Amino acid sequence: MKALLPLLLALPLSSARAPLATRGAPEPKYPVAAIPAALREGAHAVLRADDEVVTVKSAGRLVQTVHRVVTVLDAGGDAFGRIRVDYDALNAIGYLRGAVYDADGRLLHQLRAAEIHDQGVGDAGGSLMTDVRVRYADLRQPQAPYTVEFDYEVVSDNTLFYPSWQPQDEEGLAVQSATLRVSTPSALPLRYQERQWPAGAPAQHTTAGGQEQYAWALAGCPALDEEDDAPPLADTAPAVALAPGAFEVQGHAGSAATWQALGQWNYELNAGRAVLPPALVAKVAELIKDAPDPRVRVARLYGLLQGSTRYISVQLGLGGWQTFPASAVAANGYGDCKALSNYAMALLATAGVPAYVALVGAGSGHADLRADFPSSQFNHAILCVPLAKAGRPDTLWLECTSQTEALGYMGGFTGNRHALLLTPQGGKVVATPRYRCADNRRERRIDLYLDAQGAATATARTLRTGQEQDLYAQLLHELSPADQKAYVAERLRLATFTLNKFALAATAGPGLPGVVETLALALPGYAPPSGKRVFLTPNLLSRLPALPAQVGPRQAPLWLPRASLQADTVRLHLPAGFQPETLPAPVQLATAYGTYSARYQTLPDGTVQYVRRLELPRLRLPAAAYAGYVDFRRKISAADRAQVVLLKTDA
Structure with a gap:
């Protein structure tokens, strides 16, 4: 699910640009000699410029433009010579252009339209229904140093997600200059969070003509090494996270200003989709007729789920967030994480056991939910089953996409973190199971x-x-x-x-x-x-x-x-x-x-x-x-x- 299941084919994002040179003999650009010696030390590449502009047009549309220039100093930085931009039914690429320069800044080659490749995106397991496509180009050179320049524009009708900005997102990459500018109507105030941000570099904020303008800048950042037993660079390098207050996706308006409101939007988007066919209701009744204990009922129905369904990712427009009906999963025997969780919820409801879908950032390398910044930080859906044991809470969590996972076990994929529980009253941040020394x-x-x-x-x-x-x-x-x-x-x-x-x-x-x-x-x-x-x-x-x-x-x-x-x-x-x-x-x-x-x-x-x-x-x-x-x-x-x-x- 778009937003609920990350693509497994993630290469560095990049692309596009307006014309880079005129006919004749263009002036040299970005000579390597102009890079300060301190930024070359320990670096495989130097980000000469990363100028990003986000323009919020309305609650349902925004435009992102990126101008990115990277000097590759040695073979260890060659990955920066390539560019990739994903797009889909809700995100259109306006343009994608590029050029490459030699060490002295002389133009070697300007990217031609025929060199920009376009293809569909599949996942590693081959079980994917998606409208996501990718445009990519390769300007790597046989000998370093060289400099690549890319520009691209993405027009998005999915304002649930605002772009986030972290210029120094790779080991061995120094930053010479990077800027982020955001323009939004005053009626749609920007929500942002500065992370690991250097002291003395505050955001610049101005108001003019009913528009709010924000600007951030980074400069002179030496290359970072990923030290042993350290958090990932995403948690240590400077970043600015952006998020909407009000948003709209294909006519479905909502608010991300609070967790309660964001959860309410997700809950209402999927309301009424947990109805099972009568034959399956009868099958459930037969399966649990001798099981008064709710935990036993959950175990039997989880076994039914695992034995009769399989996982398939769905990333089709609003289908990234709106589930297949439970009846469709019953008929087809497959669904994505939210569809299978919704289906399991429907099975349990038939058995008199209430349960709630929860959104979570899954994966051993995924950062925990930043509870102080309500926004869509999720890539997966699981099911929460609140039970009681001896008068005390005894919650079960179910991974509904696995045919082999043990009942109630979250492991390193979704354990030890927080999730957003989707209830009729809206979203609620809750903790998934914690696994301590005695457990592991x-x-x-x-x-x-x-x-x-x-x-x-x-x-x-x-x-x-x-x-x-x-x-x-x-x-x-x-x-x-x-x-x-x-x-x-x-x-x-x-x-x-x-x-x-x-x-x-x-x-x-x-x-x-x-x-x-x-x-x-x-x-x-x-x-x-x-x-x-x-x-x-x-x-x-x-x-x-x-x-x-x-x-x-x-x-x-x-x-x-x-x-x-x-x-x-x-x-x-x-x-x-x-x-x-x-x-x-x-x-x-x-x-x-x-x-x-x-x-x-x-x-x-x-x-x-x-x-x-x-x-x-x-x-x-x-x-x-x-x-x-x-x-x-x-x-x-x-x-x-x-x-x-x-x-x-x-x-």
Whole structure:
């Protein structure tokens, strides 16, 4: 859904321009020598100009023009030599032009109409109904440096979305000059939010002739590096977000001034579309006739949904926000995220269980909802089922597009964030499930058998739950067993091994979903004897690497977006004639970044047991905290590599 499901083919947005040169010998433009040396340092490309103008014509129309000039300094910046502009039934491209210049600013080539390609847009899975098309052009040159200049205009009849502006949106891109200007009728006041904005660069605001004019400018911004364990650049580089107060989409007027109003528009747009055919109503009644417990009813109907529908994205005009009727999903067996959520809501209503569609920004890399700036920040729809347990709220959340997801589980795709609940009273910002350390567990038990020559075999059973199992659940449902085995084998950090047995299986029962992985390994030469002694590291599969030291001052906050708990038990079975001579000292670390412990002991049967536990919470700390985190990781890495010393006792 347009606005509710992002395109998976997102390349850098760009295009268009008015004529760039006259006949004859045009004057040089944008020579590389004119770029200040400080902006070239550490940069793959320099944004020479990014001049964007947004003109709000009415509650239902706006025009965006962009003039963008980028100097590509080396091959690492070549992506900026291309341009892409999406369009659809509600967004028309007025023009798209471009030119490319050499290092001295001499015109090399002006983009011809025949070089602008136009094609439809499909998604990675091929399940897409869309009117979205793309125009794109490629002005990359075989040798850098060179400069590309693009201009484009988009006329939009979809004012639910105003363009947002973040000139420095890529690593290695410096900004020489960038401006944003917005013009809007005084009757349609602009709503905006400055994010990560530099002090001393306020917006310029003037009023004249019934129009409000706003202007922002950035200049002289050195290239940014995406530092380790840092928020994405979208959360650290300067940006201005724009949003409407009043808007209109294909005759449907609404307001985004408050969450309540924006939710009301979405709710009313889809009202009356949750009616099921009589035959399906009867089927639901039969399915739940012996299930008075609402949670059991939800579970059965969620199973019905998963077993009888499939996901298909719909991005056709207003269909980006207005759902297929539930009757259409019942007849066809497919729908997009909002249609399947609406259909599930209709099933539950028939069973006497109220539920509400919720809009959410989905994806592990999607920023959480900015609750202080009401606007359409969503790309997905899910279903919220408010229940009660022992007199207390016990809300269930349903991912209605998945045929395999466990009941109530949101995971890294839609968990740990906020959503907009669509109710008859309007929109309400609510929290989706939070997954903490105890939820995101990885518990591993290894039995390691060593022979007198230093070869070893090992069996490992690993249980992953919550977000720790997300990837493995995907492998389990989407890959063949052979491909699962190959994927895991390629990622085992072992010098020499043979993976003799491998299996993945989903856990059964209530609670968070889990996946159990079982391995059988042959490890030739794992711990060869050195005289009478053998030196070996019991931590076979869970070693956490140290982090590189920070080069220069840290700029970004420390950001650890996912909590986790790792618990490892390794039992080392010794060959005859060997006994432990030295066991590593226990390690206990308790810091603001998490806790870690490791301990060793000899058991009564002569085996050596190693127990490790690492707990990492979700964190966002100031940049100054990064040095302490590096030290924490260094100590963990050293402890994970600690060795047991075995002594051969029979001469």
